[in-house]
Amino acid sequence: MGTATVPAGRRPAGVVPARRRPVRPGRSPSARREARWAYLFLAPWLVGFLAFQAGPMIASAWLSLTEYDVINEPRFTGLDNYRQLTSDPQVARSLGNTVLYTLLHVPLVMVLSLGLALLLHRVGRFQGFFRTVFYLPVMTPAVAVGILFLLLLNTQDGLVNRGLALVGVDGPSWTTDPDWILPGIVLMSLWSLGSTVIIYLAALQNVPRDLYEAASIDGAGRWARFRTVTLPMISGALFFTLVVNTIASLQMFTEVYTMYFGNRETQNRFNSDAATFYVIHLFQEAFQFLHMGFASAMAWLLFVIILLITLVQMKLGNRFVYYEGDDR
Amino acid sequence: MSRLRCATAFVGVLTLALAGCGGVGGGTGSGGTGGTGALTTMGFGLPDEIATTRVDTFRRASPDVELKITEGAFDEQQFLSAVAAGNPPDLVYLDRKLIGTYARRGSLQPLTDCVQRRKVDLDQYRPAARQQVTLDGTVYGIPEFYSVRVVYLNEAVLRESGLTAADVNLADWAALPALNAKLTRVTGGKLTRIGVDPKIPEFLPMWAKANGVELLSVDGRTPHLDDPKVVEALTTGLGLIRGQGGWGRFSAFRDTFDFFGAASPLARNQIAVWPMEDWFLNVAAKNTPKAELVVKPFVDRQGQPLTMASGSAWVIPKGARNPDAACAFATTMTAVDTWVAAARARAEARRAAGLPFTGVYTGNVRADERIFAELWRPTGNPRFDEAVQTIRSVQAAAFSMPASPAGAEFDKAWYGAANRVLAGQSQPAEALARAQQEATAALDRASR
The missing domain is CATH 3.40.190.10 (Periplasmic binding protein-like II)
Structure with a gap:
């Protein structure tokens, strides 16, 4: 089969060129075929995202503009629910509790996890065993953790106060004193720091040893090596856990709900402002008081707060985090 | 467009006619019998002879009903999800103090026709229990136990x-x-x-x-x-x-x-x-x-x-597919004879175990009268016998938290x-x- 050679820019008379789809640079037919396959493999997730995340989010945005009790049709009320958010003292209280918890929990988890990871990193033969031991609590169901800590934090017979008594400290009323409820919850939250420990341990194991050797040759001591080599090299992991733990803290629900609101008895007996976290208040508004519209507005407010905090963290993270291959 | 309207109106009229427009039990349906078809419940369990005996009584009285008891305590989320999805159970067993809220929002069917058709005398229920299942003069629930x-x-x-x-x-x-x-x-x-x-x-x-x-x-x-x-x-x-x-x-x-x-x-x-x-x-x-x-x-x-009284009740949610059978179940479970049969089973079980029978306290006055007249016997332990009499004596002096929206x-x-x-x-x-x-x-x- 012969082919005619036509000089560039010229067309033979009477010949109409076949219409061709313009080929974008870098998108060869095989690349397009690969892209189609990629979309095919992504399809289950995309469908799931549209059906179970994007769909409900759009519905929730609409419901936040309505008065809706699940049983009757939604009634459009404009921005009333958002106005009510600003005037409901319980929203402010629960948001305050949640933010305070986040401010206590996140740094504490990061510091303790880093300390444990550094210790684990130095352990030789039994590192696998300890890694498993530290991670095991993460496998405990959140509901079980809530019930467990209700017992552990009992003022009179709880193990925590018994332990404190051994060193001469009269333990507080963790579950009934409003000033101690939040610290008790923070204490409980440390139960599952194993996942953060494992992330830090993996990051520590990836730090090249020659950097430490170079630093040592330059006369850097242990603290200087940690500050100038370890921290920058694991800053990516630190940043990741900062973002993830912040988001999880702002959405804290299961353990606290189990402890203080799990059944009618605990709900009534422990019904306290101090244990009312934002998502718990949201849940009560939605499923106990049937204010689905208002609860949807609460959910969107939380979404915006988390989004803003994460954006700020990302902005700051870009300045402080070292990524492999980065020339900074 | 007008054809569409006509069709919609026809379907609407047909639906209303079939539904009977009058709450539970208004249709010709089973005509006061135990009903037929599938019957699903929510919030109820079969933990003891009091529950199983009464359910067996219903099964015998209504052999054509395919009863499906989803065991477990009442869960608000589960119930609301079912209602929102248009797939509510036929019967729900819940704390009486929740009835006012759900009734006010229209999620429960009035039981006016049900009690009329089944010839249920509401006076047999203790006033404190009746008050909790009644909102604005309409009965929405059939009282069960009565705790003081x-x-x-x-x-x-x-x-x-x-x-x-x-x-x-x-x-x-x-x-x-x-x-x-x-x-x-x-x-x-x-x-x-x-x-x-x-x-x-x-x-x-x-x-x-x-x-x-x-x-x-x-x-x-x-x-x-x-x-x-x-x-x-x-x-x-x-x-x-x-x-x-x-x-x-x-x-x-x-x-x-x-x-x-x-x-x-x-x-x-x-x-x-x-x-x-x-x-x-x-x-x-x-x-x-x-x-x-x-x-x-x-x-x-x-x-x-x-004393303060509380307890549970049976309600029929809006959209229940088999309200006739639900009505039959609720009224059978709380009927005098049914309670007496259950109490007899409890008394026998206690005697077999060598334990005292301290009675069964129901929301039905007549059932309690028969239980204590026919089944309860002094146990020989004066402390427990006197205690039973004390509990019975205060039942009439009970108040309850009223149904509230x-x-x-x-x-x-x-x-x-x-x-x-x-x-x-x-x-x-x-x-x-x-x-x-x-x-x-x-x-x-x-x-x-």
Whole structure:
């Protein structure tokens, strides 16, 4: 089969060129075929995202503009629910509790996890065993953790106060004193720091040893090596856990709900402002008081707060985090 | 377009005609029989002979009904999801105090036709139970059990403190702190015995009623939380708890109690005087039959018996597919003969185990009369026999929290107030004033 050679820019008379789809640079037919396959493999997730995340989010945005009790049709009320958010003292209280918890929990988890990871990193033969031991609590169901800590934090017979008594400290009323409820919850939250420990341990194991050797040759001591080599090299992991733990803290629900609101008895007996976290208040508004519209507005407010905090963290993270291959 | 309208109207008229437009049981349906088809329930379980005997009675009476009991406690989320999805169960078993809220929102079917067609005499139900299933004069539920509160005394502890059961007078609020101090025991800085447990926040409505005021108006729409008598009741309860070291110590000690086991606080002499639901008598008869237990009525400040009643009920949600069978099930389960059969099974089971039969307390007065006339026999243990008589005697003096369009929010308001006071965050008057505002706002919103 012969082919005619036509000089560039010229067309033979009477010949109409076949219409061709313009080929974008870098998108060869095989690349397009690969892209189609990629979309095919992504399809289950995309469908799931549209059906179970994007769909409900759009519905929730609409419901936040309505008065809706699940049983009757939604009634459009404009921005009333958002106005009510600003005037409901319980929203402010629960948001305050949640933010305070986040401010206590996140740094504490990061510091303790880093300390444990550094210790684990130095352990030789039994590192696998300890890694498993530290991670095991993460496998405990959140509901079980809530019930467990209700017992552990009992003022009179709880193990925590018994332990404190051994060193001469009269333990507080963790579950009934409003000033101690939040610290008790923070204490409980440390139960599952194993996942953060494992992330830090993996990051520590990836730090090249020659950097430490170079630093040592330059006369850097242990603290200087940690500050100038370890921290920058694991800053990516630190940043990741900062973002993830912040988001999880702002959405804290299961353990606290189990402890203080799990059944009618605990709900009534422990019904306290101090244990009312934002998502718990949201849940009560939605499923106990049937204010689905208002609860949807609460959910969107939380979404915006988390989004803003994460954006700020990302902005700051870009300045402080070292990524492999980065020339900074 | 007009054809579409005609078709829509036709379907609408047909639907209304088939539905009977009149709540449960209005159609020709089964014509008063046990019905046919599938029947699903939610919130009910089969834990004992009281449940299984009654369900068996229904199965025999309605062999054409395919009964599916989804066992488990009532779950609000599960129920609402089912209603929202247009797939509610035919019958729901729930706490009577929730009925007002759901009825107000139109999620429950009125049972007016059901009780008429099944010839159910509503007078057979105790007034306090009937009040909780009725909103604005319409019946939405069929009452089941009937639980009242009485005062339990551990006579061994009283004797140790140089007192007798006659010395315990809950009508004299001024003398309560001294009584409490005599009975309370603190060892090594730890509370080791509760003297008088006021059981607040749970029983605050009963203390308030004893002081002459109800937390909520009979129509369930007006809260009275900031009434000085409620403040006084809460202050009295708070004083008793403070007299035992404060809420933290008191609550922590009480949280260690296992009322259901053989090592109950009664058996271990960890509590002297405490108001509690009547079911504890059954538990005590089973686990601690030799305990020196005395049961007295809770009393108002004039010394008149008083109690708060609560319990469960059967309701038929909007959209139930088989309301006829649901109506038949609810009325059969709560009929006099059915209750008597269940109580007989309980009595036989208890005798076979060598345990005393302390009765079954239902929302049906006539059923209770027959149970105690035909089945209950003195056990030979005068303490338990007298206790049974005491419980029966106070049943008529019961009040209940009325059906309210915002029951859950109302509860949250007053429980929150009591908890803030107990935790030392607020004074009673201040806490109850805030609760009054919250409850008023919630009830106003729900009544709109």
